Amino acid sequence: MAKEKVVVIGINHAGTSAVRTLLAQKPELEVVAFDRNDNISFLGCGIALAVGGTVKNVNDLFYCNEVKLGDMGAKVFMEHEVIAIDTVSKTLSVRDLRGGREFTESYGKLIYAAGSWPLPIPGVPEKSMKMENVMLCKLYQHAKELIEKADEPGIGSVVVIGAGYIGIELAEAYRQKGKKVTLIDFEKRVVPRYFDNEFTNILEADIRKSGVVLALGEKVIDFAGRDGRVAEVVTSKARYPADLVIVCVGFKPNTELLPAAEKTANGAIVVDPQMRTNIPDVWAIGDAAAMLHASTGRHTQVALATNAVKSGIAAASSINGVSGVEVANVAGTNAIHVFDNNLASTGLSEAGAAALGIDAASVYVEDADRPEFMEDYTITRFKIIYERGTMRLLGAQVGTRGAVNHSEVIYFLALAIQRRMNLLEVAFTDVYFLPHFNKPFNFVLTAILKAAGINYDKTASR
Ligand SMILES: Cc1cc2nc3c(=O)[nH]c(=O)nc-3n(C[C@H](O)[C@H](O)[C@H](O)COP(=O)(O)OP(=O)(O)OC[C@H]3O[C@@H](n4cnc5c(N)ncnc54)[C@H](O)[C@@H]3O)c2cc1C
Structure with missing residues (x-):
């Protein structure tokens, strides 16, 4: 009898967790995994720590790689992008990003772990987002550049857009490196989704005391530049000098490849406690998925590594027929250690x-x-x-x-x-x-x- 083939799309935190669980529970399983990136398991939570100098070597922020997954028995294809999924014929179209070759892969069960990507700033023209020194913060590749820039004498002023936990951590890190830092958000408070003003008032005062310019209630409209390189951030109220701009305004789930999946308003795929989608034999995990939120009773994307790894374990267990391993719901539990708070x-x-x-x-x-x-x-x-x-x-x-x-x-x-x-x-x-x-x-x-x-x-x- 042919072995059941499980294909995993995306092998960062959620996908890695799924592959490891699939093979730890059933070493004989055929597992094929694709990722368009050239690295897996990079801990983005360490980026600000590496920029600020607490983490000395950014290469320490990995806990797995394709060789380890291969040793467990998985067939891993790095720098391979899945460009289409046919959930009727149960096949994928895959492009090898190193040579451009395209091929078809079939699956018996599919785990969709394509994660999320940083959102652009609404209203800011695409060409401004492409200016030199306008950066995103997600991948190992971003981390290396962000760390280099922290030591570049030519970078005097850093503007961080988005006062969520990633933005605040980066503002603190560049301040520790002696940069002039501006932190901008269109909301009136920092981390407004997680904390009420009894907590944010004190945090905001501490941010300001550190010398960071905190510009709240300001909408970023555009960037101004010189020779294609960013020089200023223009908001609804002011202009801020900027040798480096980091955009941290949230994440969009990468779910376009599954148009038939039931999704929330932001595009995350609705899953049950075993991470099953509404499409037969397709599971969705990590940042691509919307799990049941315990407080609201609504399916919500909570883009955290904690949920990514647990959802990977649940999906793999479901496929392997291991009962009782479920994520019944999530509560969005989070923590932040910044500016002495x-x-x-x-x-x-x-x-x-x-x-x-x-x-x-x-x-x-x-x-x-x-x-x-x-x-x-x-x-x-x-x-x-x-x-x-x-x-x-x-x-x-x-x-x-x-x-x-x-x-x-x-x-x-x-x-x-x-x-x-x-x-x-x-x-x-x-x-x-x-x-x-x-x-x-x-x-x-x-x-x-x-x-x-x-x-x-x-x-x-x-
Ligand atoms: C700076 C930063 C700090 C963070 N700090 C924390 C923290 O302190 N605590 C916490 O819990 N969470 C934190 N997070 C969130 C956490 O990193 C994410 O929730 C987690 O990465 C989600 O994992 P994932 O595998 O679902 O998605 P992703 O990490 O987005 O990975 C998806 C993978 O899929 C691949 N992929 C996408 N599309 C395709 C395709 N078509 N074909 C092939 N491959 C594809 C991508 O290359 C990627 O490797 C942080 C995130 C960032 C960016």
Whole structure:
């Protein structure tokens, strides 16, 4: 009997995870994988760290390669682009980018892991986006150039467009390298999708204190240049000198190859917990997929490596008939460590819930993380967002400044959101108390009691 052939399109984080799981579970499986890039498994999260000098060697930001996948038994085709998919005849058209040869490949099962690509800035002409020193931030190739530019004396002014987590990290990295940095966003706050203003106000003040010019509520209209090289960024309110511009305004899923797939408004492919699409024998994973969001009950693309690797494991397990390995839902759990702020959030922010028309309430508390009788303690900011009627937890945010980091508290709150728990169920989680680490009435419990109308802490705000 012919072996079942599984073809994987895209072998970065999601695809690599799928290939490894497929073959770890079933070494005899025929797995063929294509990627148009010449490298796989590059950790983009390390780009800003390498620009700023914390990561000394950008080549350390890989954890897999085509040889390792080949050793497991996969047939890996690097620099091969899939240019068409016929889901009726179950065939792909593939172009070898090194020689231009085109050929057809058949599949029994298909895992679509083509990921995402940085969005252009709406309204900015394409020819401006192509100016010298206007850059994107995604690939190893981008990383090498961005690192080189950080040490170029001719690059004095850097403009980062987009104050999401990637943009803020890059702004900090170039500032550490002594550049004049401007960070622009058309939104009125930084990281607005993940954090409410109790957290972003402090972060914004710290960004400004570092010397970064923070231009919020400004829409980038165009770039001005000299001899094809960028020299200025023009916004709705001002012009900023720019020897280097980095565009970080979000990511678009690469899903054009599957026009028949059910998709969300931004083009991500709707999948079930096993990552199956509506097309028979086609699974979609990683940034290309929209999983069920636990807070909203809607399918949403949450473009994070965490979801990419888990979705790869789930799809591979589904194909291999390994039951119980599913991503029932996601909560969009994320963290950011910038300008001395340690922040993490999960689920919906208060602003996010309001934008979706969800009837949500919130409680914000600031409290010492350890009893005041200890030699020192750290003021910790914490916020919960919950459905008003049911008190179901919808979101949580935590923040400290300095050496003490409480971001890991977000893990159990993410699980609570994924399991659709209400605040009182969360309150009675059996956590420990030890003065070295926390308080008996810690900031999570304090916030929940306040939401329940039991207010011991008169300073907590609602
Ligand atoms: C700068 C940066 C920092 C980040 N930091 C974090 C972080 O700290 N934490 C976190 O969780 N996430 C982070 N992310 C997000 C994370 O990197 C992505 O969610 C992850 O890369 C998604 O993996 P993926 O495999 O689904 O997609 P991608 O990484 O986009 O990979 C898709 C692959 O498919 C290939 N491909 C596409 N089309 C085709 C085709 N037609 N034929 C063949 N091959 C094709 C591409 O070449 C690529 O290799 C960061 C991302 C960036 C850019």
